[in-house]
Amino acid sequence: MIHYFLSLSLLLLGTTNAMSQSKPETPAVVKPVELQLKGYNSRDIDLFASAFSDTVKVYRQPGVLTYQGRDELHKRYGAMFASTPDLHCEIVNRIVAGDVVIDQEKVQRKKGEPRTDAIAVYRVKDGLIVEVTFIPPHNQ
Template sequence: MKRYQIPTLFLCIVSFAGYAQTENIEDISRALAQQQLEAYNKRNIDEFLIPYSDSIKVYTYPNELRYQGKETMRKRYAGFFERTPDLHCEVVSRTVYGNVVIDKEALTGIGKDKSKIREALAIYTIEYGKISEVRFVRKPKQ
C-alpha cells in the first residue's frame, strides 16, 4: 500500500507545480499585453516597444509576415502615433491562455471619421518575457 502512496503524492506535487508555473506565465503575458496597450494609448513609442522582443514578428493572421524587428516596428508606429493624436484603443475582451493573449479591441481616432469605432483582434505570443509575435486577424470583407 505504501508503494502507491508515494507516487500519488509525487503526482499531486508535480501537478501543483505545473499549475503554479502556468499562472506565472499567464500573469506575465497579461502584464506585457497591458503594458504595450497603455503606451499605445499614450502614443509613447519608447514605452510601447519595451514589451516587444528585438526580433518581433508581426503577421496578418494566420501566417502572412508583415514585418520583423523592433526597429522596423519603431519606424511604422512612430509615424502612426504622430499622425493620430486622438488615437485610443480599448480592450473589449481579453483571453489569456498560457503564453498567448488574445485581445478584441475597439479603436477610435483613426481615419477621416475619428469617432468611428474600428474593431481589431490581436493575438500576442510571449516568449522569454517579451512579446515575440503578434497576429492581427482581419475581418472578412462583406
C-alpha cells in the first residue's frame, strides 16, 4: 500500500512539473502586438503596418489624436525606419486585459545613445490593432 501511494505521489509530482514547465499559449489579443514589434525591430514597414487596421487611431497621450489610418502610419514609420538603422524596442513589462495590451518599452534609436522609456497601450479588435496610445514619461 505504501508503495502504491509513493508511486502515485511521484506520478503526480512529475505531472505537476511537466504542466508547470509548459509554456502557456499566447492570447490572440497579443498576436498583432507581437507582429508589429517584429516589424518594428526589423524595420520592415509592410510587416509592421500589417498589424494595424485601415482606420487605426494613434494618440500621443490619452485623448490627443496624433493621426489616423494605416496609410499615414505607413508613411510616418517608413520614414523613421529608413533613418534609424539601429532602431530596436525591448519589452520590459506587458499587461494584457481583455482587448488591451499595455507594453512598457525601452527603445534604442542609435547605438551608443541611452535607451528611452516608452509606454504603449494597444486596443485590438478582430486580430488588428485599432488604437494605440503612446504615453511618454514627463522627463522625455
